[in-house]
Amino acid sequence: MTTYFVQAFIYLLAAVAIVPIAKKLGLGSVLGYLIAGVIIGPVTGLVGHETVTIQHFAEFGVVMMLFLVGLELEPKMLWQMRNRLLGLGGLQVGLTTILVMLIALAFKQTWTVALAIGLIFSLSSTAIVLQTFNEKGLGKTEGGRNAFSVLLFQDIAVIPMLAFIPVLALPELVEAAMHLSDAADHHENLSLVAGLPSWLYGIVVIAAIGVVVLGGHYLSRPLLHFVATSGLREIFVATALMLVIGIAALMSLVGLSPALGTFLAGVVLANSEFRHELESNIEPFKGLLLGLFFITVGAGVDFGILSSQWILIISLTFAVIIIKAGVLFSLASIFKIQNSNRWLFGLSLAQAGEFGFVLLSFSVQNHVIPTDTAQTLQLVVALSMFLTPTLFILFDKVILPRYEHSSNDREADEIEETGSVIIAGVGRFGQIVNRLLVANGVKTVVLDHEATQVDNLRQINIKSYFGDATQPALLHTAGIEEAELLVVAIDNREEAINLVHYVKHTYPKIKVLARAFDKGHSYELKFAGADYIQVETYHSALEVGAQAMRDVGFHPFHVEQQKQTFMDIECAASDNLYQQWQQRSEGERYSHGYRQMFIELEQTIKKAMQQGRGGNHNLTDRAWTPPPKDYTDDFKDE
Amino acid sequence: MENKKILLLFAHPTLDRSEVNKPLFEAASQLPYVTAVDLYREYPKYHIDINREQSRLIEHDIVIFQFPLYWYSTPSILKEWQDLVLEYGFAYGSEGKALHGKTFLCAITAGGKEEAYRAEGYNHFTIRELLRPLEQTALLTGMHYLAPFGLFSSRTAVEENRCDKHKKKWLWLLEQLHRNTIDLAAAAEVEKLNHLLDSIYPASE
Numbered sequence: 001m002t003t004y005f006v007q008a009f010i011y012l013l014a015a016v017a018i019v020p021i022a023k024k025l026g027l028g029s030v031l032g033y034l035i036a037g038v039i040i041g042p043v044t045g046l047v048g049h050e051t052v053t054i055q056h057f058a059e060f061g062v063v064m065m066l067f068l069v070g071l072e073l074e075p076k077m078l079w080q081m082r083n084r085l086l087g088l089g090g091l092q093v094g095l096t097t098i099l100v101m102l103i104a105l106a107f108k109q110t111w112t113v114a115l116a117i118g119l120i121f122s123l124s125s126t127a128i129v130l131q132t133f134n135e136k137g138l139g140k141t142e143g144g145r146n147a148f149s150v151l152l153f154q155d156i157a158v159i160p161m162l163a164f165i166p167v168l169a170l171p172e173l174v175e176a177a178m179h180l181s182d183a184a185d186h187h188e189n190l191s192l193v194a195g196l197p198s199w200l201y202g203i204v205v206i207a208a209i210g211v212v213v214l215g216g217h218y219l220s221r222p223l224l225h226f227v228a229t230s231g232l233r234e235i236f237v238a239t240a241l242m243l244v245i246g247i248a249a250l251m252s253l254v255g256l257s258p259a260l261g262t263f264l265a266g267v268v269l270a271n272s273e274f275r276h277e278l279e280s281n282i283e284p285f286k287g288l289l290l291g292l293f294f295i296t297v298g299a300g301v302d303f304g305i306l307s308s309q310w311i312l313i314i315s316l317t318f319a320v321i322i323i324k325a326g327v328l329f330s331l332a333s334i335f336k337i338q339n340s341n342r343w344l345f346g347l348s349l350a351q352a353g354e355f356g357f358v359l360l361s362f363s364v365q366n367h368v369i370p371t372d373t374a375q376t377l378q379l380v381v382a383l384s385m386f387l388t389p390t391l392f393i394l395f396d397k398v399i400l401p402r403y404e405h406s407s408n409d410r411e412a413d414e415i416e417e418t419g420s421v422i423i424a425g426v427g428r429f430g431q432i433v434n435r436l437l438v439a440n441g442v443k444t445v446v447l448d449h450e451a452t453q454v455d456n457l458r459q460i461n462i463k464s465y466f467g468d469a470t471q472p473a474l475l476h477t478a479g480i481e482e483a484e485l486l487v488v489a490i491d492n493r494e495e496a497i498n499l500v501h502y503v504k505h506t507y508p509k510i511k512v513l514a515r516a517f518d519k520g521h522s523y524e525l526k527f528a529g530a531d532y533i534q535v536e537t538y539h540s541a542l543e544v545g546a547q548a549m550r551d552v553g554f555h556p557f558h559v560e561q562q563k564q565t566f567m568d569i570e571c572a573a574s575d576n577l578y579q580q581w582q583q584r585s586e587g588e589r590y591s592h593g594y595r596q597m598f599i600e601l602e603q604t605i606k607k608a609m610q611q612g613r614g615g616n617h618n619l620t621d622r623a624w625t626p627p628p629k630d631y632t633d634d635f636k637d638e
Numbered sequence: 639m640e641n642k643k644i645l646l647l648f649a650h651p652t653l654d655r656s657e658v659n660k661p662l663f664e665a666a667s668q669l670p671y672v673t674a675v676d677l678y679r680e681y682p683k684y685h686i687d688i689n690r691e692q693s694r695l696i697e698h699d700i701v702i703f704q705f706p707l708y709w710y711s712t713p714s715i716l717k718e719w720q721d722l723v724l725e726y727g728f729a730y731g732s733e734g735k736a737l738h739g740k741t742f743l744c745a746i747t748a749g750g751k752e753e754a755y756r757a758e759g760y761n762h763f764t765i766r767e768l769l770r771p772l773e774q775t776a777l778l779t780g781m782h783y784l785a786p787f788g789l790f791s792s793r794t795a796v797e798e799n800r801c802d803k804h805k806k807k808w809l810w811l812l813e814q815l816h817r818n819t820i821d822l823a824a825a826a827e828v829e830k831l832n833h834l835l836d837s838i839y840p841a842s843e
Contacts (some may be wrong), residue, residue, distance in 0.1 A: 627726035
């Protein structure tokens with residue numbers, strides 16, 4: 001037990017110490033984990049051979065990642081992107097694979113090994129590239145959007161690759177492994193399909209996939225709904241984990257890739273109301289496991305190989321970058337991506353990616369690539385990723401300035417995504433806000449923690465998601481970084497204040513509009529940083545008051561004027577009242593000063609109302625006030 | 639000669655469909671000596687801030703109403719603006735001299751063709767005649783009234799490429815007003831300011 005604690009502590013410490021620094025230096029978190037691994041592995045020798053065991057465990061992060069990739073893929077979005085996705089993405093993966101394969105063949109590798117290497121190097125680093133785009137605000141440029149399509153295609157392409165690579169297994173490696181396992185009397189892997197005839201195996205496989213797709217569609221939603229209504233957050237997390245692990249287990253049992261299963265389940269759930277909540281629950285597990293995976297990769301780096309073959313490794317790295325950039329650059333010309341965007345597209349995706357590590361270790365396990373070759377290639381993948389920040393710097397400092405002068409002449413980038421609005425809480429208040437916005441074509445993301453409420457909305461075709469909007473992770477998956485504004489209309493007073501405070505603190509640029517229950521609440525929301533606050537009862541109560549005035553005989557237009565005057569005075573006094581409220585002593589919300597001001601406010605309003613009725617010329621109600629009776633005496637005919 | 643400050647009060651209820659007024663207003667907004675106020679944007683509920691509008695008037699030397707002609711008059715918010723802002727004791731009455739000596743003009747667009755605005759045309763009155771209520775308002779409040787600056791057949795102005803020329807004239811007019819190099823007496827006499835501009839507008843343009 002003690003050893004486990006010590007080991008876990010070493011891994012966590014390395015991650016905590018190195019990753020934030022790497023990110024600050026612009027290297028990104030993936031490289032941070034790799035460096036952390038290198039430090040605790042080959043450099044200091046704090047961890048030893050157990051990294052191999054841990055790596056197998058950590059690979060489950062990849063399964064989770066593909067579940068999340070699936071969740072992000074709405075069929076509709078895929079269809080809209082089909083040209084760029086298949087055209088750009090497909091050609092990029094295809095051409096790069098062939099070119100890298102040719103080089104590998106030139107190094108006298110057999111064709112199976114060469115093909116596997118080609119596939120591995122056709123992938124780029126989604127993690128590094130997307131993170132850098134976010135940091136530099138390049139995601140919405142033409143180059144950035146096209147790069148995203150390619151990355152998306154690569155992420156999807158990983159699944160057939162995982163299925164295909166075992167076919168390439170080298171007979172002599174398999175044989176060696178068999179000998180080894182025989183010698184060690186390796187225990188049988190748990191399998192449902194061992195020894196089945198192939199036709200039955202086919203049926204079992206199809207049935208398993210059917211279970212995932214149909215179960216995902218018809219069973220998981222009632223289950224999630226049932227759990228959600230219980231209001232137990234940790235049970236929801238447990239359910240999310242159970243789904244992913246259960247599917248992975250089922251797939252392993254029938255001899256299919258767990259990643260494929262969870263990816264399918266993700267796609268099936270992409271349209272469900274639980275999408276954002278599932279994402280935010282699985283995300284931390286995925287992040288930690290993938291981090292652990294990269295640490296183990298770093299820890300496994302063999303400095304012996306690096307020092308003995310450094311010329312080879314460095315030249316291979318540059319070859320990979322040049323080939324990938326070349327392919328991307330020519331594709332960009334074919335697809336008419338112009339100017340600086342062409343460079344951005346070409347340079348940003350020129351590295352190998354984290355999936356390269358995954359596929360490499362997968363290939364070794366499946367006896368496709370010999371271990372020593374894999375170790376060299378691992379270094380090439382890592383080195384190309386280390387060089388990515390340099391390529392971005394090259395783009396920023398050299399390429400971009402060359403195009404800056406001409407960029408003003410060209411047409412503005414076509415903006416596909418308008419700024420979106422996140423509405424937290426879609427009960428009786430948020431619902432009306434949402435209807436108005438949606439009717440005007442504004443993109444909204446609606447969040448509510450009442451599963452029944454979300455169901456009702458979905459039945460009338462209002463796209464909404466189940467989830468607790470006060471959870472930072474959910475806000476993140478709902479896209480708060482890109483949102484233009486947030487409407488806070490949740491029913492819990494305290495949580496509304498906390499949410500406003502958190503959002504204004506973490507994302508100061510986002511405008512927050514908040515619904516308050518009463519004056520006191522509105523001050524608290526203002527104090528928390530809300531940009532615009534409306535007390536929920538104010539306008540409706542004024543309307544009822546106005547109707548009452550009309551009913552007792554006031555002229556409707558006069559009532560409108562009086563109502564407006566009332567609102568003006570309230571509005572003018574609100575700043576003073578707020579300051580009084582702020583100066584309150586602890587425990588005494590409404591101090592004497594505040595009460596005094598409130599009484600004065602009521603008197604001002606009363607006075608203004610009376611004056612308006614008298615028809616005198618006064619300062620508070622001036623609209624359409626007639627001039628004095630004798631005013632024409634001043635005018636003389638010519 | 640002293641430079642003049644211009645207050646441009648613009649009223650267009652459907653700005654998103656505007657073809658002529660919008661570019662004119664946007665171009666004028668860029669000028670440092672013009673305070674451009676989009677009244678429908680500022681007072682979408684017609685709740686006009688009388689104090690703010692009065693102090694704006696006091697701070698400027700030239701007041702321009704820019705609007706598309708609606709039923710031979712201003713869009714309703716400009717009428718509302720007059721009803722509320724030109725108060726007794728401010729704009730008229732024995733104490734009401736705040737506007738004395740300022741210059742006032744209208745910059746309008748009209749859908750009808752230019753020839754329709756005369757006794758023989760289907761609109762029967764000239765544009766200057768139709769705008770008489772504003773002329774008299776200017777006189778009663780002690781302002782110098784200038785003839786209107788207008789664009790006619792405005793619905794086809796874009797198609798007929800008349801907009802750019804009109805905008806150039808408009809910006810030139812604003813600059814002359816600002817520099818106070820316009821013959822105010824002549825500008826008060828003519829039927830339309832366009833006539834005067836055509837005679838003095840730089841020939842090279």
